[in-house]
Amino acid sequence: ADKVDRPKKNVFHGSFYSEEEMLTLFDAVSGDPLELCVKIAAYYGLRRSEVLGLRWSAIDMEHKTISISHKVIEAEVDGKFVPMGEDVLKTKSSFRTLPLIxxxxxxxxxxxxxxxxxxxxxxxxxxxxxxxxxxxxxxxxLLRPNYVTEHFSWLIEKYGLRKVRFHDLRHACASLLLSNGISMKQIQIWLGHSTFSTTADIYAHLDYSAQEASANAMNGMFNRPEKEEQLA
Known part of the structure; x- marks a missing residue:
């Protein structure tokens, strides 16, 4: 086994919609049973289970906050798949309180x-x-998680939109925040990632401002001073 080369893990880059495509999607889901789920997922970058787990008690209209502290999953009970709520999120950082947009x-x-x-x-x-x-x-x-996935795919096909997954609304949220100058650290907190490296690994390739800074730094790195060029 020591002589076997370990296969390299492929880095997955999720597909995501642009701002214009998101507006088109919002028009498509208007009046649909999934409208609320889609819009909340897009604004907050929530996971599917977190969207479905939102409760009215987590919304503080007075202080304008929304708390992510509960999720809904799908479990098999007596041969049937049913939605089930639980107070266990993916990581400790997934528990977060955000401003109510x-x-x-x-x-x-x-x-x-x-x-x-x-x-x-x-x-x-x-x-x-x-x-x-x-x-x-x-x-x-309760809406079933699988229903959300299946119905979202149906909506995408019905309106001829570019094919993405429901989870890709999370990527769209992150990419739009990044393009609007929000730091990677703030995005980590917004999305509820456990570590900064998790956010950076997924979205660093989208941080074009950082690439521009690198390009500007390299631009003058190897230029000879004018006098040296004349002596040469």
Missing amino acids: PAVGIILLEEKEKQEMYRRLFKKSYCRDYLDYICVDQCGK
Whole structure:
């Protein structure tokens, strides 16, 4: 075994949308059951499980904050896959409290009114097991993680958009922050990465400003002084 060359790990670079493509996507999901999930994932770069795990108790409208402290996964119970909430995130850094973006605050208030309307409309038929959860269907049931993935792919194909995964909304968020001058350290905190190196490994190749700085530094590195050129 010592004589065998270890295979090198391929670095994965996720695909992501530009700002213009994100606006097109927002238009496509308008009025769709996945609209809220897509927009929150795009604004905050949340993982799918974190988006589905958002609860109303995590939204502080008074202090304008949003806390990421819960997730929803899909587990097999009696042969059926069902969504299940738990207070265990990927890493300790995944637990974070972020400012509530005004645009997201408006979306959440609209969603709260919509859910209250559905409760009045469906009455006893409305599921009341998940009243604290934000991402539920019209009947009040939790959205399944696999449904989010599958329906998102369906939307992309339906509207002829460039093929990306739901998770790539996280990459789009990071790339747009980076292109707007947000530091890699701030992006690490925003995304909830455990270490700075994790963020740098994934997004360093997108940091064009750093490449420009390197190019400017190298530009005058090997130039001979004018006098030396004349002596030569």
